[in-house]
Amino acid sequence: MANVTYDIMWREAMMELLDQLEAENPEDPTLAPKDLSEWACIYIKYLQIMRKLETSYDQMVHPQKRQDMRKALEACIGRMLEIRHWMVKLNRGLDFINLDDILVDLKLGPEVLEVPVPKYFIEDRAKELDDRDKFLEALIEKYNVKGPASSPIIRIGAPLGEEEAIMMIQKNERGRQARERGRVAAIAKRQRQIEDRRPRDAKRDPQTSEQKNLMRRKRVQLEHVREYDEAIVSLKGKVRELEGQDMRETIQDKVNAWFVEKRNPQTGEYPDFPEATDGGSRVILNPPPPSLAVILEDVGDGKGKGKDPKKDVAKKKDPKRDGKKDKKDDVPAETERIGAVFIPAIEAAVQEFVAKWQDRDETGNFHQKYDPELVKDELRPIVFEEIRLQVDDEMRVLLQNLKDLVEAERAAKLGKKGKKKKKKGKKKGKKKGKGKKGKKKKDPTADRSIESLFAELVSNGILQQCPHVHVRDYLGSSSFMAATLEKANIIPDPSMAQVRQALTEYCILPLGSQFIHERAPYIKSLLLYGAEKTGKTLMAQAIANLSGANFFDISPRNTDGKYPGKNVAMMIHMVFKVARTMAPSVVYIDEAEKVFLTDKKKLREFGSQEPFSRIKKELLKEAKGLAPGERVLVLGNSREPYLCVKKDERAFMGFWSKHIFMPLPDYASRRVVWPGLFERHQGRLSYEFDLSTLAHISDGYSAGQLDMVVHSLLTKRRIERLRIAPVDIPEVLQWMCKVEPISKEIDEALRRFMDKTPAMSVLKGGGKPGSAGKKGGKKKGGGKKKK
Template sequence: MSNVTYDIMWREAMMELLDQLEAENPEDPSLAPKDLSEWSCIYIKYLQIFRKLDTAYDQVVHPQKRIDMKKALEACMGRVLELRHWLVKLNKGLDFVNLDDILVDLKLTPEVLEVPAPRYFIEDRSKELKDRAKFLDALTEKYTVPDASPSGGLPELPALSEDDAILLIQCNERGRQARERSRIMRSVKRQRQLEDKRTRAGMALNVDEAAMKIQACMRGSWWRSKVRQNADEEQVFIGMKPKAPMGKDPQVLERKTWQRRKGVQHEHQHEYEDAVVSLRGKVKELEGQDMREDIQDKINAWFINNRNPETGEYPDFPEEEEGGSKIILNPPPPPPEPTPEELAAAAAKQKGSKGKGKAEPPKKGKDAKKTEPEAAPKTEEVVTSVFVSDIEEAVKEYVDKWQERDESANFAQRYDAELVKAAMRPLVFEEVRVQVDEEMRILLQNLKDMVAAERAAKTGKKVKAKKAKKAKKKGKEGKGKKKKDPTVDRTIESLYAELVSTSILQKCPEIHIQDYLGAFNFLGATLEKAHVPTDPSIAQIRHVVTEYCLLSLGSAYVHEKAPIIRSVLLYGAPRTGKTSLAQAVAHLAGANFLNISPRHTDGKFPGKTVAMMIHMVFKVAKMMAPSVIYINEIEKVFVSDKKKMKEFGGTEPFSRIKKELLKEVKALEPSDRVLIMCSSSEPHICVKKDEKAFISFFDKHIYLPLPDYASRRAIWAGLIERHGGKLPYEFDLSTLAHISDGYSSGTIDQVVRSMLTPRRLTRLSEQPLTIAEVLQWLCRAEPTPPDPIDTLRAWADKTPARAALLQSEADKSGAAAQPKDAKKGGKGKKAK
């Protein structure tokens, strides 16, 4: 695509943002969105705008456009997170909001709800991340840290005996010979049929007639081939058939174009950075002296206007902490004069305060209700709008700077020198202002000394030198003891190296959230209205993890303003992708991945040194943010029963990190881009007080179920293609999806990895995959039993949102049943 395409995309996104702001706050308050469905439409529209801005920012090569575009992108991203949290509140606190009926009304596909992972999280920090990766690789090689090995394949079948192997070979050979004889007999039978047909015709063809028939057959074959080729090209063009001949696939060409634009983008960015330095010097050289004289004239005028006419003393120059000469150059506006209504209200209040006498004693009886203070009216909860002002500012900047700008002479989309100068002028002005302030303070002190000397000469008294004012200390000294830092004498590099040597800080594999394959549930809202309990779909899990974990962690600007989420629990059956999702978040956000799972750190930092380990982990995570701290089997950290703790195994108790972990998580601030991601397969083992502490530790609880039929169908096809295989057209994928009911996505991945060995991949063209072959490998894997799944669903009802919902439903049913019981009791006989 061309540069104009992305400019149009940017313009459309900014105009749509304006429309969204008007839709949220219309002139008529009755038209404002109120219920879940209306806010859902606005949320979907913001997602579409977010996707447009993300694509445009990723491909625009103009460096100054990208700066302004990033402001709009991050503001829109923050607004999406605000609306997500608001939808959850309107959805009775449940994180998974079913929007399939809204999509049907809007005539949109489920792909609209896919939240993009902005690529600039990594690309804008590419140099930093490359240096960090090199440092990590060097430390890994130095300390010979073993790599995190992937999950192993399926167990091998036992070796066959010699007799069984010979019998199997004989059976296969007999089958091969029978198939070959059958093929020969089919060809002989077809030849005989053709000869019988010619004999029945009664006459033989001459040379011309035979040639015409051959020509007709060849023309038909040629035209059928041409029609088939045109159909294939059309399917490739519209994206229905991505596997096209080399060099003709539009998706391949698009990827090449994107890579080429990335090179141009980096080249223009370096040119812009060099121009900023050079043009800033030019602005200071050409306009700096005029700025200096203008500032000096205004400060001199302020000296004269504020001089005391009686004593001749000059005013004190504002300190730098107070703003320095900013107060002089841009004085704050005077407070508005009070209106007559405000004056009358103030006079009435003052009069009422004077007329108050002794407090009357509280009344008793019927009049007591009248004297009781009225309860404060409940304020209606509204959606937070922190990012609305940022969106308005971004739209205004676009309209003022770019909407009507003529760029016909800038075909290559390089930087604009005039815009660079305009951006540098405030910086140069501030630099000159600070220098002038220092000079004017000295000048003002000299003037004060002269005035004091003249006064002393007249009165005959000596002048005492004034002591310099001490800067006011912010805050009270000694208020709250700060926690001592046991590693204050160590560098962050040494702490980083120690965590790498103990394999706590790990290299994160390159996993994408979209690799968590699964389909959208098209009947979620329908089943919810019918009060049929359903598990969240795989697509909903992708959306929630991207919004709660990735978007806020990847952007420092969004993280400080968006609703804060410190800790997330991913719970579900084993091998449902909990660890992979945590690694995907760390990879896409360009974050460090620190694994302090109890079983992983067992034997490391024994005894009381565990406090040092937790301190080092959080210090490195904060200093080298963003960071993801991962804890597997987190439920075992909160178990306090000593008998259960012995069953877990290990040389150290798993709960040894609990105390320090709670302290560090509680101390996390919005500026700390640290996310605690934990996984659990048995959250129900925490009971009584442990259960309460365990549940309240997390801000969000996300359940990862087993894949349903639609997701299994997508998982089988996607994993086989990911591991280098290819399914034939006639492969019965629906049957395989039905048969694999109860298997987790990790188990299916294990089956595919074991089946598609390098030797099998080389023979796929000769011998395609069949259902029977896949089932042979699937039978070696064990499905997930239903009992743990039922236990996990029952435990989900204990999470805060589900518990509150069930309690409200129980209260409603109890309130509905109470009048009937009271009516029956009123008509019954008296109790004896």
């Protein structure tokens, strides 16, 4: 695509942002969005705008346009997250919002709700992340740290007898020789076909040419950014040389005028120069507007002299008036409103676009390089501030000399020296400086560098290299009947597409941007719970990978035997210190429910050297100190959350900001999972394969179990024979029968835990989670029959 394509896309997105602001705050308050469906339409529109801005930002080569575009993109993402959290409140606190009927009304497909992950989270930090990965790899090699185990395969039973094994080897050898002869013949035949066939022109392949064009644009993008950085240095010197003297004189004239204006006409004393902490001469150049209290006081002095103070007291004591005021004051307190933190940022981005780019003539900038005039406009405030600081130092010296002259003249007139007053002033200054120091928490690692702490955590296997996985690797489809079930007072299980959407919005988008994390609704910790092999670890790794975060694994099994006894406090302190310093970071806890167990009998059953709950106290303390902007997320995984009961359950439930259920794939998701798993393991299902039947048969299996079946089936030899002998259902069933599906007891225990989560416990009187499938809405499990 050409440069103008992305310019048009950006222009459309900015105009749509302006329309969205008008739709949210119309002139007629009665037309403002109120219910969930209206906010859902606005949310979908923001999601579409975000997709446009992300695409145009990713491919735009003009460096200054990219800066303004990023501001608009981050403001759009932030507003989208604000609306998302508001929709959750309108949805009775449920994190998974079913918008099937709204999508049908808008004539949109479910793919619209897939939240894209901005590529700049990784690309803009490419060098930093590359250096970190190299350092991490060097430490792993140095300390010989074992990597994560590969995905398991299904093992076949007992070994063969001697005679049977010999016969098997002979058969395989004869087959190998035949295959080798066939392979040589096939190579010769293919060679003859290649010689006879005309070579294919790669330039005419549209996909290849498009991919090359995108890569070319990335190279041009980096080159233009490099030129822009060099231009900033050279143009800054020119601005200082040509305009610096005028800036200096302007500041000096205004400060001198302020000296004269503020000088005491009777004593001749000069005022004190504003401190640097208060802004210095900035207070003189741009004086702050008078406060409301000062304005009211001035008005009161002018107009309120004739008022009777007794009447004012009587008005204040009138209970009827007070009652009316209290009622009016109580109304806005009762009605909670959506946050509007990102609206000023969107307005500023739109205004900047209109002022700088909307009517700008770029006919002479075909290659989309930086604009020197815009660079100068950006540099003038920076140069002005640097010169202002220099002038401030000079003016402080000048003011002190003037004060000394005034003091000397007064002393000469009175015949006394003015040293005593100076000394008293100094003493007063000393007294002001004294104050009680707040108690700071002692840092036991204050004498150690971050690099040494980083290396120690790597050597103990706590800070790990995160595999390059994506959210889209969590295969699954949307649910097409969820909104219908909700109308029947049945709360369905979340679809796998909804899980991807929720984790992208709750975790990846805030972690990837400092601006968003500081202002968006804050999520400190998140729990992923579900049956075995439902993709919990995969999603935890995807969150860390896509946000460019460090991955700290403080799971009880991973830290067992490390930092024994009281040293566990040091371990947790080191983890969170490095996590904060090298943010963004993900602190991962597998089997999180066992950390909160206090039953010593249960803890002994796990067969560990140290009790799994030993990190609980320090974990709670460190997690409590996390704040917005630090970009540290505590992420827990649990496949047996129901182990926590009574007091432990309350502590476990209360620790997590969000509880995300990882469901078993439904029929629609299984139709997506099976072909995706075969492609992942270098295989392919034929067009004649009865996928619908296989999707029905595999009900009750988790996605990880299906992946294990496909991985075991597709051996290297089987992949080679796929063209001759495609995979059929009986062959898949031979491997599936070796894997036990998720039991009904485990599924019901997980659903009982789901009933106790904060949102579901409030809805106890209405529909129950996963209650589809039984008459009267009593059966749980989303209408699925468990085997």
